[in-house]
Amino acid sequence: GFLGLSGAILVQVQRTLHIDPGTFILMLAILPTAIALLLMYFVDVHSAHQRYNKKFLDAFSLMAVTVAGFLMVVIICDQVFMISSAGQSVCFAILLLLIMSPVAIVVRAQRSESKQREEPTSEEQTGLLLHEETAQQDSENASSSTPLVGSNNQDMSSDKAENLNVVQAMCKLDFWLLFLAMACGMGSGLATVNNISQIGGSLGYTSRETSTLVSLWSIWNFSGRFGAGYVSDHFLRSRGLGRPFFIAATLLVMGVGHAIISSGFHASLYVGSVLVGLCYGSQWALMPSITSEIFGL
Incomplete structure (x- = not known):
């Protein structure tokens, strides 16, 4: 989610700090890599109680929204x-506080986890075992009874059990269908955001309006990433609609968005960027799940 918002956040950074374009591009080239290298040592395997994790994950989602x-x-x-300028500085300070707020969630989760490390009583252990067995049986029944649209259920279940490697996956027709869909969807969406300034300039938009479009596109991208997983899971469980169906739907809507942008009528870039951004983010959320379901982890 925050990755989708990064474009809008960086635009606010540039507007508030008045960074010249050359320095700003250099910052974009160095800063993400430097942060990853500095923080990679804090990544570690941590055993946690899953029943206590959901509320903290929901807190992360709430902060992203x-x-x-x-x-x-x-x-x-x-x-x-x-x-x-003063108002922009105040808004930027509030934005920094909101971005740093997940740190407080992590600290709270760490404290809560340390309190829950005590061994549960025998009654709690029995209840947990019964709950886990019931949940496992329900998930097995749901996975065996829920069909996935656009592919053969028997092939998908066998492929998932095999956990195919890259070479084995490339021998499947599903791999190339997914590759073609992602190339058309993600490729065209990325081309749109990379050239949105040039498109806006050709349609008569000012530089300020095009930067606003980039920020709004990032928010639509976030909305697609955030909402696609929830919507696809809901329809998968309630209606039996597989995630490939939603990939096809997002490709169709994205095509409509590109057609609106190319039409050139008034505010077409605003409307088209909304559709393309939503579908682009949705495809990034759906693609890993579909890959895992078809080819295994």
Whole structure:
């Protein structure tokens, strides 16, 4: 989710700090790699109780939605009312606090986890075992009874059990269908965001309007990433619609978005970027799940 919001956040950084383009591009080239190298030593395998994790994961999701909503309000207000430099500084400070808020969630989760490390009583152990067995049986029944649209259930179950490697997966027709779908969807979406400034300039948009479009596109990208997993899981369990169906739907809607952008009518870039951004983010959320279901982990 935060990856989808990164474009909007970086635009706010550039507008508030008034960084010149050369320095800003250099920062984009160095900073992500430097952060990954510095923080990679903190990544470790940590055994945790899954029953205590959900509320903290929900807290992360809530903070991501809060950041997206705050950015949306700031972008719209800046476009309509032209926020002053002092106002931009205040908004940027609030944005930094919101971005750093997951650290507090992590600290709270760590404290809660340390309190729950005590061994449960025999009654709690019995209840946990019964609950785990029931959940496992329910998941097995659901996976065996739920069909996936667009592929053969027997082949998919056998492929998932085999955990195919790359060479074995490339021998399957599903691999090339998924590859073609992702190349058309993600490739065209990435081409759109990379050239949105040039498209806006050719349609008569100002540089400020095109930067606003980039920020809004990042928010739609986040919305697609965040919502596609939930929506696909809901329909998979309630209606039996597999995730490949949603890939096809997002490709169709993305095609409509590209057609709207190419039409050139008034505000076409705004409407088209919404559709393309939502579908682009949705495909990034759906693709790993589909790959795992078809070819195994």
